[in-house]
Amino acid sequence: MAFRTILTVTGPNKRDGDLKLTADLCNEIGAHLAVLVVAIAAPPPVGEYAAVVSEAWLEQRQADENLLKKRTAAVSAFLAGRAPSADVSSEYPEAGWVDDTIGRRARYADITVIGPELLADQTLKSKAIEGALFSSGKPLLLIPEGSRPTLKPKRVLIAWDAGLEASRAARESLDMLPGADEVHLVMVDPVEDEYRHGAEPGADAAAYLARHGVNVTVDRLPSLDHSVVDVLRRHALDIAADLLVMGAYGHSRLRERIFGGVTVSMLEDPSMPILMAR
Known part of the structure; x- marks a missing residue:
């Protein structure tokens, strides 16, 4: 919007x-x-x-x-x-x-x-x-210290796990995405199943974004024993992303506070501008 x-x-x-x-x-x-x-x-x-x-x-x-x-x-x-x-x-x-x-x-x-x-x-x-x-x-x-925020980003990373929160975040950022040169829909260790990612992980989400004029690329990344947060941050650096879009608190706040989670880790130490929604 x-x-x-x-x-x-x-x-x-x-x-x-x-x-x-x-x-x-x-x-x-x-x-x-x-x-x-x-x-x-x-x-x-x-x-x-x-x-x-x-x-x-x-x-x-x-x-x-x-x-x-x-x-x-x-x-x-x-x-x-x-x-x-x-x-x-x-x-x-x-x-x-x-x-x-x-x-x-x-x-x-x-x-x-x-x-x-x-x-x-x-x-x-x-x-x-x-x-x-x-x-x-x-x-x-x-917007963390030292970053260059913009609402007209040129390279965007969307952290995608097929959850409701990620879908909301993608929808909330939709007005910015068609103007970006590159939009990377990123999944970490996606599982091919009918309940989340489907037979071709990321394909349905990419098709949805493409219909809105978004130049989208699907990136399926292995974690290789690294945390999801580390993988996302490294990939954001690799593609020189100026905005990260992600859903927040896919689990309950209490569970994430006790056991940790992607949202908590990003909130504690945002390394770049992050758009969150839930």
């Missing part, structure tokens, strides 16, 4: 690098930029000293809210003239509701962008990722 509204998330103590990066993406495709400034509310005091420290807690919350207002105004000023159009909103949710708060805002955008500054903030990063993936129904674009 076409990206007409792009959302990015920032905090009260962040710099403006992610804002500039996302504004540049908006300028590239003529999209509206939405910015959500999020401060996580100070937790209320508990225990026998709660009454004593409650005044300090209220003062902390007031200071947080003042800082949030100041940052929101500064973001608005910074964005003036930097994107085709923009809006800035702010939220001060309790810690347990941050992901849902971000997810609700992300429902009114076509994609959420998480840049290097937010990726360096472990707390807000995880809340933004979970909110975008699990509470919005929209895709997520991760």
Whole structure:
């Protein structure tokens, strides 16, 4: 689908690098930029000293809210003239509701962008990722430090496992793919069966993409005792991909957190711009 509204998330103590990066993406495709400034509310005091420290807690919350207002105004000023159009909103949710708060805002955008500054903030990063993936129904674009993001990529790697999440990710990126010089549909150790890859792994997905004008190549790769993540990263380097497209959390979040998985590994250390959907 076409990206007409792009959302990015920032905090009260962040710099403006992610804002500039996302504004540049908006300028590239003529999209509206939405910015959500999020401060996580100070937790209320508990225990026998709660009454004593409650005044300090209220003062902390007031200071947080003042800082949030100041940052929101500064973001608005910074964005003036930097994107085709923009809006800035702010939220001060309790810690347990941050992901849902971000997810609700992300429902009114076509994609959420998480840049290097937010990726360096472990707390807000995880809340933004979970909110975008699990509470919005929209895709997520991760942009690590040192990468050159674009919404008009020339070489794209689609990580394909024939799952629902991978199908969603391919569909969400479909507006970008016809303009790419090369799109590689990549499978690692695909199994020929009727339930997933079929008699010719990747053929059905490639035919679907080709009907949309995508110049697609099917790459079936052996793992050779390497992890799927390592194989995908190496192949992305080999083909000089500027975007990786993949489904997120084919297994439950709990299972991936305990046992690991492709999604968790990519989120912990994205080596290139990654578009995720589920």
